[in-house]
Amino acid sequence: MFSSELLLNAIVIGIFLGGFYAALSIGLSITFGLLDIVNIAHPAFIILGAFICFIFNSHYGLDPILIGIIFAPAFFLLGLLIYRIYYERFEKIGAEPLRGLAFFFGLMFIIEVILIMSFGVDYQMVHANYIDYKATFGVIDIPFRMFVPFAIAMVMAIGLHLFSSRTFFGRAMQAVAQDSLALRLMGINPVKIKMIAFGISLATCSIAGALLVIIMPIEPSVGRLYIGQVFAIVVLGGLGSQSGTLIAAMLLGLLESLVTTFFGPSWSPAIAFSALILVLAFKPTGILGRVGDTRG
Amino acid sequence: MLGKFALKRRTLALGGIMAATLCLSQVLMPMQARAAEPIKIGFSMALTGPLAGGGKQALVSMEMWEEDINKKGGLLGRPVKLIYYDDQTNPKNVPGIYAKLLDVDKVDFVVSGYGTNLIAPAMPIVIQRELLFMGLFGLNNNKKWKYDKYFQILPAGPDPAVDFSRAWFDTVMSLSPKPKTIAFLAADAEFAKNLKEGAVTHAKRLGLKITYNKNYKPGTPDYTPIIRAINATNPDVIYIASYPNGSAGLTRAVSEVGTKARAFGGGMVGLQFSGIMKGLGPKLNGILNYDFYVPEPNMSLYPGVTDLLARYKIVAPSRKVDPLGYYLAPWSYAYLQVLGDAVNAVGKIDHAAIAKYMHATEFSTVVGKVKFGQNGEWEKGRTLTVQWQNIKKEKDLEQFTKPGIRKIMEPKEFATGTVKPFNSLR
Numbered sequence: 001m002f003s004s005e006l007l008l009n010a011i012v013i014g015i016f017l018g019g020f021y022a023a024l025s026i027g028l029s030i031t032f033g034l035l036d037i038v039n040i041a042h043p044a045f046i047i048l049g050a051f052i053c054f055i056f057n058s059h060y061g062l063d064p065i066l067i068g069i070i071f072a073p074a075f076f077l078l079g080l081l082i083y084r085i086y087y088e089r090f091e092k093i094g095a096e097p098l099r100g101l102a103f104f105f106g107l108m109f110i111i112e113v114i115l116i117m118s119f120g121v122d123y124q125m126v127h128a129n130y131i132d133y134k135a136t137f138g139v140i141d142i143p144f145r146m147f148v149p150f151a152i153a154m155v156m157a158i159g160l161h162l163f164s165s166r167t168f169f170g171r172a173m174q175a176v177a178q179d180s181l182a183l184r185l186m187g188i189n190p191v192k193i194k195m196i197a198f199g200i201s202l203a204t205c206s207i208a209g210a211l212l213v214i215i216m217p218i219e220p221s222v223g224r225l226y227i228g229q230v231f232a233i234v235v236l237g238g239l240g241s242q243s244g245t246l247i248a249a250m251l252l253g254l255l256e257s258l259v260t261t262f263f264g265p266s267w268s269p270a271i272a273f274s275a276l277i278l279v280l281a282f283k284p285t286g287i288l289g290r291v292g293d294t295r296g
Numbered sequence: 297m298l299g300k301f302a303l304k305r306r307t308l309a310l311g312g313i314m315a316a317t318l319c320l321s322q323v324l325m326p327m328q329a330r331a332a333e334p335i336k337i338g339f340s341m342a343l344t345g346p347l348a349g350g351g352k353q354a355l356v357s358m359e360m361w362e363e364d365i366n367k368k369g370g371l372l373g374r375p376v377k378l379i380y381y382d383d384q385t386n387p388k389n390v391p392g393i394y395a396k397l398l399d400v401d402k403v404d405f406v407v408s409g410y411g412t413n414l415i416a417p418a419m420p421i422v423i424q425r426e427l428l429f430m431g432l433f434g435l436n437n438n439k440k441w442k443y444d445k446y447f448q449i450l451p452a453g454p455d456p457a458v459d460f461s462r463a464w465f466d467t468v469m470s471l472s473p474k475p476k477t478i479a480f481l482a483a484d485a486e487f488a489k490n491l492k493e494g495a496v497t498h499a500k501r502l503g504l505k506i507t508y509n510k511n512y513k514p515g516t517p518d519y520t521p522i523i524r525a526i527n528a529t530n531p532d533v534i535y536i537a538s539y540p541n542g543s544a545g546l547t548r549a550v551s552e553v554g555t556k557a558r559a560f561g562g563g564m565v566g567l568q569f570s571g572i573m574k575g576l577g578p579k580l581n582g583i584l585n586y587d588f589y590v591p592e593p594n595m596s597l598y599p600g601v602t603d604l605l606a607r608y609k610i611v612a613p614s615r616k617v618d619p620l621g622y623y624l625a626p627w628s629y630a631y632l633q634v635l636g637d638a639v640n641a642v643g644k645i646d647h648a649a650i651a652k653y654m655h656a657t658e659f660s661t662v663v664g665k666v667k668f669g670q671n672g673e674w675e676k677g678r679t680l681t682v683q684w685q686n687i688k689k690e691k692d693l694e695q696f697t698k699p700g701i702r703k704i705m706e707p708k709e710f711a712t713g714t715v716k717p718f719n720s721l722r
Contacts, residue, residue, distance in 0.1 A: 006528055013520050020517065058691075112344070120616030121348035123540055123566070125575030127691060132579075134552050143552045146518060216517055217544045217575060221345050221384070225515035260521040265512035266484055 002262065005139040010261040011254065012140055018253025019150030022157050022246045023211050024226055025233040027204035030160075030197050032231065033240035034177040037086065037198070038101045041108035043223030043230060045202055048111055049075065049209020050218045051119055057126040057213075064126045065152055068210025072203040079202030082107070083195045108223075115220035123217040131214060149211035156207055157246045160200070164242055173197045177240050236276045238289025247287050251275065334377035335370065335645070337632070338397030340409040340418070345385025346514070346539055349569045351410045353618040354432065354628035355380065356611055357604065361632040371639045383409050390417035398425065404645050407631060408432050410624065412487035419443070428647040428654075430631045431672070433624070435460065435490045438671040445651040446672040449631035451588060453677025454669045457494030460586065461535070461562060463681040463706035465498040467584060467715050468533050468559045475532035475558060479508035481522065481546075482563075488537035491563040495535050507531045514539055519549035526555070533559040540566025544576060551579045551722075558717040561585040567684075568623040574693040580684040582721035587682045589622050589663075590702040594710040597678060600662030601626045620697065630661040681706040683713065685721055 024046060031039040052071055053064040090100040130144040164170035172193045175183050180190040212218065233252060237244030255275055256268040263271075279287060342351030358378060366375050379401050383389045390409065397403045398421070406422060407430040408415040415434040422429040423443050431437055431448040436457045438446045453459025468475055478499050482492035489511065499506055507529035512522060523546065526534060534557045536546060543566035550560060561584040566572050568587060573580065589598055608621040637659055642650045658667040669675035682702040689695055696702075703713030 003528060006524055009524055010521055013518060017518055116344060117616075121344060121352055122569060122571035122618055123349060123544065123575070124571055125544070127575075132551070141520075141553065143520065145548070145552065146520075217541060217572065219346070219348065221348075222515075222541070257518075257521050260512075260516075261525045264510040264525075265516060265522050266510060268516075269513050 006261055007258075008140050010257045012142065013146060014254035014257030015250065016146035016150040016253070017257055018250035019153040019157075020146070020211060020215060021229065021233055021253050022249035023149065023153035023204070023208045025230045025237075025245050025249055026153075026157055026160055026242055027201035027208065028230050029234045029237065029240065029242050029245040030173070030201040030204075032234050033238075033245070034173055035194050035197055036097075036177070037083075037104075038097065039104050039201070040101060040227060041104045041111065042201070042205065043226045044108040044111040045075070045205035046209045046212060046226075047115065047218060047220060047223040049206040050213040051115055051124070051209075051220075052206070053210045053213050054119075054124045054126055054218065057128070058124075061127075063128050064210040064214055065148070065207070068207040072206040075206040076199040076203040079199035080195050082202070083198035086198075087191060087194070112220050112223075119220065121219055123219050124213075125217045126213050128214065145214060149214055152207065152211060156204060157242065160204070161242045161246075163200075169193065169196060174240070232273065232276050236279055236286055238286030241286070241288040244286055244288030251287075332374070334375045335372065335405070335639075336377050336379050336401065336403040337405045337407060337635070338379045338394075338401055338403030339407045340383035340390050340393040340397075340414060341380050342385040342410050342414060343382035345383075346541060347385040347411055347414075349540060349566075349571065349618055350433075350624045351385070352615070353608075353612075353621045354410050354624040356615055356617050357608055357621065357625035357629040358632055360604070360607060360611070361629050361636070365632075365636050371636055372643065372645070376636070379403055383414055385411075385414070387413050387417045390414055391421060394418050394421045398427075405635065405639075405647075407635065408434065410628075412437060412490065413485055416486060419446075422446075426647060428635075428651050430635050432628055432631050435487050438673070442671055444655075444672075445647060447634070447651075447654055447668050448672050448674070449627050449634070449663075449666070451663070451674055451678035453679070454671075454673050454675060455494075456673055457490045458497050459494075459677040460491060460679055461495040461498055462677065463679055464535070464562050464584065464586065465495070465502060467681045467683075467705040469502060470715060471533075471558055471717065476503075476505060477507045477529075477531045477533075478504040479526045479529055479531035479534045479557070480506060480510070480536075481508070481526065481534070482511050482537040483514050483539050483542050484511040485514060485539065487565075488539065488563070491537040492535070495537070495562060499535075504533075512542065514542060516542065516545065519545040520553050522546070523549045523553045523555065527553065527557075531557050533557055535562035536560070537563035538565065540569060540572060543567050544572050547576050547579050547583065555718070558719075559584050559715070560718045570618045570620045570693055570696070573696050574691060577690040577692070578687045578722075581687050582684065582716070582718040584681060584683045584705070584715065584718070587623075587680045587702060588678075589626055590680065590682055590704065591622070591697055592699045592702065592704050592710075592712045594704065594712055597710065598626060598663050604629055604662050619693065626663050630663045630666065633661045634659045634666060678707070680704055680710070683715055683721075685713065685716070 028042045031037045053067045056062045056067045057064050133144040135142040176190045176193045183190045233248045237248035252272050255272050259268045259271045341355050342348050362378050370376050381393045410432050412435045415431045415437045428445045433450045480492050482488040508526050543564040564585050608625050612619050638650045638654050642653050667675045704710050705715050
């Protein structure tokens, strides 16, 4: 049954959902897209961030987004440490990528088990005044549970894009993906750049976790639901392109919402991933991927 | 000479005594060893994954049963030992787990994990090996197989997929005016789809026009588009068969979007879990849903549950499980209770004989009388339909332990309230 009210609300929610997906994926666009690191534990770090938000929200009543921002530097430092270990044990000795993947698989399970042992397996939710609030403009509803994460996700995505394109470290991050030898010849240590990039990627997990726990209840294994989706978004957007990741996430969010509304929710995964296949069929490098980059 | 003969006689006597002792020990020691050897009951259980909230509380009460039965001398004079593995709420893990339980751990009995989706993959193995199999909260797992050694703890009734929702439909048809249209939504998983199919049977029986009938993918982050799509078809009532994440998401979505439907709920799993109850709080008001045990005054259905849950609540915090245990703890205790009583009554480990006994017997358990009918399902259903009412506080679990929050609508003999239209309670 089609109506303009349904269509408009589906578009609005689709945009908000896309923003949320962008927040989940943008860190991975750095590690997988730029650094060629298959960080399969990325969603697990997001869940870790979500549980940290839950703890401080339930004990001290702090706002989840504030908690996510406060803990972002800690996640950044964790990222530095994890990359250092990964570099020393795998990249430096030229180990097969599969071994690195196994490392991150192990990390994923370790994080999950630590969360289970610390918090149990029950679903947990956070509370904030705006979560239950809804603004209405004519026939369009703006649930703040979706709008606030979207807004924060946009700030994060735009911030990262500006960082990548306008700052020294950002441009160095792009350069290290293109030609790390050339970077070294210019007197820049690519390992240090990669370490910072990985740290930034993990810092985004802290904020993405806050957004996740605002939108839906969490339990330790819920990250597994998003593994396929975040990688698909990064590939669809074009490896290494934060703007591409944002566009891909929006596209997927919109498609999901529209298909759910007008054709039924069980069709939405099929349509969304069909879009991925279609785009890659015509543009194998992804929406904003670099020409000649065949890593996707 | 006489001395040598005497010596030979003593030697012979000593040898005879030693031989007799050796023979006796060969007979007695295995019997003692068998007597000391535990009776092993094996199962998979959702200890991680989306159903772990239920699985872990089930395990706690199963271990309470193990402790209780061992205090009483075990089964057949032997101690009982539970052997289990985490199926991660993933049906693909189940066949391998049961193969290991049977071939490596050499368990004497197997029982199921929690839920339809985790029972189904175990059925071929137990049928092939002709084993007795107790199911925990399975919906229609034996309808296709008609296996005579399957017994199920879910008080749905002889045709579970249909009988599960009967009380819900009896309740909504008591609304005035009677509903004429209905929308259906189910998670894309076996239990939810089976439940929805059964509910559709009732809709057709009662002449309700179906305005929406779709499934959704578990793990959907936002359900507002679905609720809007349902609302666009203007149903009088909405029946949902969902899993915990979906149940919470749909409850939030209907709070945000609203609905004109006069009843909302049905088969929403997870609203009975403490974390979700506490998180949703007043958003639950008005939802009409199934349940099995609620802290209402009329719950004489379950004579042993109060004591069991009091013991469970002491253990729960240290085990990081659902603090209340209302949903599964009584039932997982009961299905082992039934197994244990049957084994002791038959007096030997004979799966066929135990199954025959179980078909013929009415058991007394913590959840009341249990009598199995066709296909190992309950002869008579006892699923409750409850409506959430009077929830006032946010983040307060204690309010859910008091009567008056989940009022029983059906069965009528246990009713503690009358159904009200959904929006009148919000």
